Amino acid sequence: MAERARARQAVLTKPPGSLGRLERLAITLSAQQQREQPDVDAVRIVIFAGDHGVCAENISAFPQAVTAQMVANFAAGGAAISVLARHLGADLEVINTGTVTAQPLLPGVLDERIGAGTANIAQAPAMTRTQCEAALEIGVRAAARAAQAGIGLFVGGEMGIGNTTSATAVASALLDSDPAALTGPGTGLSPTGVMHKTEVIRRALQRHGQDKDPLHVLASLGGFEINALAGALLGCAQHRIPVLVDGFIVSVAALAACRLQPALRDWLHFAHRSGEPGHSAVLGALDADPLLELDMRLGEGSGAAIAVPLLQAACRLHNQMASFDSAGVSHDS
Structure with a gap:
C-alpha cells in the first residue's frame, strides 16, 4: 500500500x-x-489520570488534590484538552486509574482505580507487578474500545501531579541516563526545586534502577496512568490504529512500550517536542522527529490535539x- x-x-x-x-x-x-x-477524521482522545506517592517528597508546585480536581474539570468541559476535543470534533474519554481520593460518578469518566495513588518511589516500588499489569490492561481495553468504535487516530493524554518525576525516573532507567540531564520543572518548579526533584529521582534509581527490564521499570518507577498509556499504545498497534504521541510523559510511555514490543514504533507519529528537557533524549531513543515545537508542556494530550489537523490535511491532500x-x-x- x-x-x-x-x-x-x-x-x-x-x-x-x-x-x-x-x-x-x-x-x-x-x-x-x-x-x-487514508482517513483520520475519527479521532479519540483518552486521558489517563492517577496520583503519585512521590508527591510526599515535595517535588511539585501544585498540591496532589489537583489531579482529582482536574478529572472533574475534564468532565465539566473546562480543561484545555476539553476545548481542543470540541474544536476537533473528537471523542474524549477520561479514565481514573488511581487518584488518591475516590470520586463520585462523573460524565465521561471511567472509574478504573487500581489504588489510591502509587507508593513513594524514593522509598518503595511504585506498585506491585500485578498492579502494573492491571494498569497496562486498562490501556489495552481503551484501545479495544477505540477499535470497536472505528477510530482512525488515537491520542493518549495524562493527568497526574508528580508524574513528570515518575516519567523522568522511568526514562533515566531505560536510557541509563543521569537524571540531571533529563529533569525539568514540571508544573513550574524553581531551579532549586528542580535540583531537589533530581535528587529524589536519583534516590529512586539507586533503590530500583538496576534492573532494566521494562516491566520492572514500570512497576518500580512508573505511574498507574503512565503504565495505562503504555498499554493503550500496545493495544492500538494490535488493532492497527495509528497513534499521535503527545509530549514528554506519553513519549516515555511509548519508550517503555517499544522496549516491550519494538514493532509498536511503526504505529507512532510524534506531535511535538515539549518544553521538558528530557523529551529530546526520549525522542532520540525512539528515532522520532516531531511535527511541532511550540514550547508546550501542559500534558493532557494537548500538544497532540494541536497536531491532529496536520494529519487530517495530509490525508485530504492525498x-x-x-x-x-x-x-x-x-x-x-
Whole structure:
C-alpha cells in the first residue's frame, strides 16, 4: 500500500516532494490503515489520570488534590484538552486509574482505580507487578474500545501531579541516563526545586534502577496512568490504529512500550517536542522527529490535539488533489 501511495503522490498536481512531510505522513497513514485513501477524521482522545506517592517528597508546585480536581474539570468541559476535543470534533474519554481520593460518578469518566495513588518511589516500588499489569490492561481495553468504535487516530493524554518525576525516573532507567540531564520543572518548579526533584529521582534509581527490564521499570518507577498509556499504545498497534504521541510523559510511555514490543514504533507519529528537557533524549531513543515545537508542556494530550489537523490535511491532500492527467495539467519537461 505504501508503494501505491507513493505512486499517487508522484502524479498529483504539484512538484514532487513539494508538500514535504505532509506527503510522507499520507504515505505512512495509507500503509498503516491499508487504505488507498487514508482517513483520520475519527479521532479519540483518552486521558489517563492517577496520583503519585512521590508527591510526599515535595517535588511539585501544585498540591496532589489537583489531579482529582482536574478529572472533574475534564468532565465539566473546562480543561484545555476539553476545548481542543470540541474544536476537533473528537471523542474524549477520561479514565481514573488511581487518584488518591475516590470520586463520585462523573460524565465521561471511567472509574478504573487500581489504588489510591502509587507508593513513594524514593522509598518503595511504585506498585506491585500485578498492579502494573492491571494498569497496562486498562490501556489495552481503551484501545479495544477505540477499535470497536472505528477510530482512525488515537491520542493518549495524562493527568497526574508528580508524574513528570515518575516519567523522568522511568526514562533515566531505560536510557541509563543521569537524571540531571533529563529533569525539568514540571508544573513550574524553581531551579532549586528542580535540583531537589533530581535528587529524589536519583534516590529512586539507586533503590530500583538496576534492573532494566521494562516491566520492572514500570512497576518500580512508573505511574498507574503512565503504565495505562503504555498499554493503550500496545493495544492500538494490535488493532492497527495509528497513534499521535503527545509530549514528554506519553513519549516515555511509548519508550517503555517499544522496549516491550519494538514493532509498536511503526504505529507512532510524534506531535511535538515539549518544553521538558528530557523529551529530546526520549525522542532520540525512539528515532522520532516531531511535527511541532511550540514550547508546550501542559500534558493532557494537548500538544497532540494541536497536531491532529496536520494529519487530517495530509490525508485530504492525498485523497482529493487532482492528478496531472485528470486536471489536464502538463508535467513533462
